[in-house]
Every structure is written in C-alpha cells, then in structure tokens.
Amino acid sequence: xxxxxxxxLEEILPPRTDPRxxxxxxxxxxxSMSGAPIKELQNGIQQLKTELENDELAKHRIEISIITFxxxxxxHDFKSVEYFEPPLLIANADTPMAQAILTGLEKLEYRKxxxxxxxxxxxxxxxxxxxxxxxxxxYDLWEKAKNTLKEGENNKKFLFYAVGVQSADMSKLSELSSxxxxxxxxxxxxxxxxxxxxxxxxxxxxxxxxxxxxLPPVSGWTEING
Amino acid sequence: xxxxxxxIAKSVIGxxxxxxxxxxxxxxxxxELEINNNTYxxxxxxxxAGSVKYGKKGAEYVTAFVIExxxxxxxxxxxxxxxxxxxxxxxQYTLNQKEASIINESIREFSCTLLVSIxxxxxxxxxxxxxxxxxxxxxxVYGVVTSPQKGTYHNETTFVTSAxxxxxxxxxxxxxxxxxxxxxTDGLENILIFQNAVNEKxxxxxxxxxxxxxxxxxxxxxxxxxxxDNRTDDDRTLCLAYLQE
Numbered sequence: 001x002x003x004x005x006x007x008x009l010e011e012i013l014p015p016r017t018d019p020r021x022x023x024x025x026x027x028x029x030x031x032s033m034s035g036a037p038i039k040e041l042q043n044g045i046q047q048l049k050t051e052l053e054n055d056e057l058a059k060h061r062i063e064i065s066i067i068t069f070x071x072x073x074x075x076h077d078f079k080s081v082e083y084f085e086p087p088l089l090i091a092n093a094d095t096p097m098a099q100a101i102l103t104g105l106e107k108l109e110y111r112k113x114x115x116x117x118x119x120x121x122x123x124x125x126x127x128x129x130x131x132x133x134x135x136x137x138x139y140d141l142w143e144k145a146k147n148t149l150k151e152g153e154n155n156k157k158f159l160f161y162a163v164g165v166q167s168a169d170m171s172k173l174s175e176l177s178s179x180x181x182x183x184x185x186x187x188x189x190x191x192x193x194x195x196x197x198x199x200x201x202x203x204x205x206x207x208x209x210x211x212x213x214x215l216p217p218v219s220g221w222t223e224i225n226g
Numbered sequence: 227x228x229x230x231x232x233x234i235a236k237s238v239i240g241x242x243x244x245x246x247x248x249x250x251x252x253x254x255x256x257x258e259l260e261i262n263n264n265t266y267x268x269x270x271x272x273x274x275a276g277s278v279k280y281g282k283k284g285a286e287y288v289t290a291f292v293i294e295x296x297x298x299x300x301x302x303x304x305x306x307x308x309x310x311x312x313x314x315x316x317x318q319y320t321l322n323q324k325e326a327s328i329i330n331e332s333i334r335e336f337s338c339t340l341l342v343s344i345x346x347x348x349x350x351x352x353x354x355x356x357x358x359x360x361x362x363x364x365x366x367v368y369g370v371v372t373s374p375q376k377g378t379y380h381n382e383t384t385f386v387t388s389a390x391x392x393x394x395x396x397x398x399x400x401x402x403x404x405x406x407x408x409x410x411t412d413g414l415e416n417i418l419i420f421q422n423a424v425n426e427k428x429x430x431x432x433x434x435x436x437x438x439x440x441x442x443x444x445x446x447x448x449x450x451x452x453x454x455d456n457r458t459d460d461d462r463t464l465c466l467a468y469l470q471e
Binding site: 005006008009010012013014015016017018019056057121122123124156199202203204205206207208209210211213 | 241242245246275276277337357376377378379380381382383384385388390412416417420425427428431435440444447448451453454455456457458459
C-alpha cells in the first residue's frame with residue numbers, strides 16, 4: 001500500500017527550539033485599585049493565560065513574570081504559559097512603582113542571560129506597567145527607575161509600554177519613556193487590553209537590528225487609535 | 227550540452243499573516259540561462275518584511291531584478307563578491323527610483339531579505355542578505371553554505387534594501403559538482419537546521435518524496451503539514467534543485 005507523504009515527519013523533526021519572548025507585567029495593586037479595578041485586572045490576567053494557551057506557538061514562546069506593587073513589591077518569577085498561574089491580586093496600601101520597575105528590569109536581565117546561556121533564541125522582551133496612580137517611593141528612586149528604563153530602551157534591551165487606568169498620573173507616566181507615550185485604558189477595559197496583548201504576542205513581526213518597533217495597532221481598549 | 231538543474235519550489239503563507247489577512251510575503255523565481263555554451267539555473271528567493279507596507283512588492287521587485295541582472299551577465303564563472311555588492315547598490319537605487327520615490331515612500335517600506343543561487347554542473351554560487359539559508363549536498367556530505375543572519379534578537383534580521391545590506395552579505399563560490407541544493411526562508415530554519423548542522427534525515431525524506439512526478443504536490447503537503455504549522459507561524463518557501471540524470 002502506498003504511504004502518505006511525510007507520514008513519519010514527527011520522527012525526523014528536530015527537538016523544538018522555540019524562541020523565547022519574556023513578558024514582564026508590572027501591576028499596581030495599591031489601595032486605590034480595590035474593588036472593580038483589581039477584579040477586572042485579575043480576570044484580565046486569567047484571560048491572558050487562556051488566550052496564550054490556545055495559541056500553539058505563543059504557548060511555547062512566551063514567558064511571563066508578574067511584579068505587583070502595593071505596600072511592597074512582590075515578584076512572581078518567569079514561567080512558561082503552561083506553568084504560569086496568575087497570582088491572587090489584593091489591593092493594599094501605597095504605590096512603590098519605582099521599586100517595582102527596578103526589580104522587574106533586574107529580574108528580566110537575569111532571565112535573558114539564562115535564556116542565552118541555554119542557547120535558546122530570544123525575542124526582544126516586552127515590559128508593561130499598569131497603574132491607576134503615581135509613585136510613592138520618593139524622588140531619588142523614581143529618577144533611578146526613569147534612567148534605568150531609558151537606558152534599557154536606548155540599548156534595545158526591551159520594549160516598554162505604560163498603561164494608565166482611571167485617575168493615573170499620565171504626565172508622570174510620560175516621564176518613563178522617550179520612545180512611547182503612555183496609553184490610557186478606556187474605563188476598565190482590561191479584558192480588551194489583555195486580548196490585544198495576547199494577540200500581539202502571537203504575531204511578533206520581524207524587524208531590522210536596532211530599528212524602532214511600533215506598537216501593534218491598538219483598538220478597543222484605549223482612547224488613542226494606533 | 228550540460229546537465230541542468232531541475233527545480234521544485236513552493237511558497238506557503240504562515241498563520242501569522244493569515245490572521246492579519248495578509249498575503250504570503252515570500253517570493254521565489256528562477257530561470258535557466260545559456261551563456262557561452264554553459265547552462266546556468268538562477269534562483270532568487272525573497273522574504274518581504276510583514277511589518278512594512280510593501281514587503282511583498284519589494285520581494286517581487288528584488289527577485290525579478292536579480293534574474294534580469296544575471297540574464298545579461300556574461301561572465302558568471304568569474305563572479306566575485308564585488309559584483310554582488312554592486313548588484314545590491316543597483317537593487318537599492320532602482321527600487322528607490324522606480325517604486326518607492328514615485329509614491330513618496332521610503333525604500334524601508336519595501337524591506338525584504340534575499341537568497342540567490344546560480345547553479346551549473348561544475349560551479350555553483352550562493353549569496354544571501356538576511357535570514358533563511360542555502361544548504362547543499364556535495365560528495366554525499368550535507369553542509370550549510372550560507373547561514374541565517376540574525377540581530378541581537380531572533381526576530382531581527384538585515385534586509386537587502388537597507389544600509390546594512392552590503393556589510394552583511396554572505397557569498398560563496400563552490401567550484402565542484404553539487405548534487406542537491408535547498409534554499410529556504412526563515413520559517414523553515416529551525417526545522418532544516420539543528421545546532422548549526424543540516425537535519426539530514428528530513429532533507430533526505432524531502433528529496434525522496436519531492437523529486438518524483440508527484441513532487442510539487444508532495445512539497446505542498448510538507449509545507450502545509452500541521453507539524454510544520456506547530457513549529458512556525460512564518461511564511462515559508464522551500465526550493466529544491468537537483469541535477470537531472
């Protein structure tokens with residue numbers, strides 16, 4: 001009987017060497033996020049996991065780390081989509097945003113080194129800051145966080161985006177990036193935001209080394225249409 | 227008359243472009259040339275960048291330009307890297323003049339990679355700018371002759387349309403009889419090359435399955451296989467060239 005072409009393809013494909021794309025979510029869980037915002041944010045992260053799990057390639061490529069800031073900074077280290085469990089978000093106390101940024105970027109550089117040391121291909125990481133307020137951890141730390149972010153952007157270490165929720169201090173957030181202005185979430189459209197994020201992570205386009213990368217077109221969750 | 231290379235080739239759209247309702251941005255073309263009583267097969271493959279406005283158009287322009295360029299080139303056996311550097315200049319100049327500037331666009335909007343081979347019975351020339359690769363079988367040994375070029379990150383590469391193209395040109399002349407040639411775009415890199423070596427079992431399977439009367443259909447089956455879709459969302463082109471007995 002004639003064999004179907006490539007019926008034994010599975011046996012002759014090499015082991016998977018999927019490129020890794022680290023994603024850092026810096027999430028504001030300060031007291032002002034309590035009630036509907038924290039609930040919607042929690043649902044959004046769960047939705048992100050579900051969407052990425054359903055994308056065969058993104059599932060193998062994306063690694064998620066969540067850094068929450070509310071009173072203190074809590075680190076949930078990088079996990080592949082399969083092993084990623086959204087942490088329970090509890091809104092509490094003030095907003096150590098600068099410390100969260102610094103911690104997140106430090107963890108990211110460490111993870112990038114691990115990925116490279118393992119010989120895995122690496123995509124430029126994405127860092128998202130989501131907040132409804134302004135930093136409360138002092139001038140010096142804020143300056144340090146700003147400078148570290150800008151140095152990282154200039155050296156193409158990652159792509160950084162700030163998303164402001166409700167009464168977020170957008171002018172403060174605009175100090176963080178010289179490449180991209182912060183985007184304002186429409187109402188509490190976290191669901192739409194995380195849908196956009198998962199779909200964007202599933203379509204990482206190719207670019208030239210050192211080239212500025214445009215934000216994938218945003219729709220449905222922010223007032224600016226990109 | 228020399229023996230000539232037979233070609234089986236196909237481009238298939240990847241899931242990422244399907245989702246965005248884009249067409250396949252890969253292009254390939256080839257032509258047999260008779261120059262000074264020698265038979266040459268010129269193959270040009272280009273991968274248009276999905277992130278620019280006219281990546282496909284750029285890929286079409288560049289591949290057509292390359293074929294025409296060598297159709298009028300009288301000393302292919304003496305081709306040097308300098309000649310290819312001049313070709314890149316001409317590609318960029320004419321693409322800018324004839325396509326980009328007419329519609330007030332930057333040549334960047336036509337970004338694409340380029341993979342070219344010029345095959346004859348005793349001399350074969352390969353060059354590329356960007357990702358994808360050429361692999362060959364010579365004296366029963368497989369080798370990667372021109373390799374994927376990446377930036378700091380895996381999804382970064384150099385385009386033939388860019389200012390960095392010339393310094394990233396990979397060029398090689400092989401003055402021996404090559405038995406089998408495979409050229410492919412980056413969608414197939416991690417499948418056909420593993421740890422910098424050719425995945426020989428897979429290339430043998432492709433050769434056996436795609437060089438018969440059902441070759442094109444079988445290549446189509448391979449490129450659309452769910453296991454390939456599970457590994458890459460990129461457009462993918464595979465061009466197989468072998469000497470006909």
